[in-house]
């Protein structure tokens with residue numbers, strides 16, 4: 001089964017995150033993914049920050065371009081899994097007064113269930129996908145853009161991984177925050193506990209949040225997580241001159257050396273004429 005990983009779309013209906021062309025790039029990205037003719041049932045995983053400010057976008061499904069694009073992918077035969085990032089709960093900075101309300105709206109829009117719980121557990125073919133929220137557990141003292149998994153969720157992730165192992169299934173854990181080393185204000189507060197819970201027990205770890213992109217295999221996990229990928233940002237340039245829109249394709253039935261980051265040129269993407277090319 002193929003898995004496509006994208007992240008940090010930062011779509012905003014009111015204020016643009018960067019240069020205002022994130023929505024053009026999202027349109028081009030989805031068009032490109034559909035055009036590329038992946039097998040039916042390919043799973044698209046979006047690791048958070050679907051919007052730049054949840055207060056502007058995550059009120060309803062109506063006129064919500066991210067919801068529309070998710071539906072477009074589903075209609076084209078993809079399974080689509082999303083998990084919120086810090087920006088889906090407000091402006092991205094803690095403490096966020098509307099956090100719980102926006103969290104519920106996000107669940108209503110993307111899971112069709114305002115009382116859905118985390119971690120999200122979905123099974124497709126022989127693979128269990130475990131989606132971890134990294135914002136709701138943050139307390140008032142965890143300031144700036146820090147994330148947290150929380151003890152309850154860590155225990156649920158451990159159980160889900162054990163259950164999957166007992167039924168001989170592969171596992172994918174996906175979350176917004178980078179659980180490895182990164183800047184203080186952007187870190188996952190309980191990353192050591194989280195990594196201890198999943199190390200050696202999952203086949204694939206996917207995350208975003210840090211917009212630099214294509215780092216691939218992360219060396220900090222003692223090689224006990226065979227594949228750990230940072231998606232960077234699929235649509236937000238962060239004013240980097242060398243940024244390119246991209247998405248990663250992974251196949252757990254094949255060797256990790258076949259995983260690919262697919263770039264397509266920024267100008268072509270905006271014009272909607274994407275020419276995909278393989279890149280390491």
Ligand SMILES: [Zn+2]
Nearest residue numbers: 008049085209
């Ligand atoms: Zn982001």
Ligand SMILES: [Zn+2]
Nearest residue numbers: 049085086209
């Ligand atoms: Zn983020």
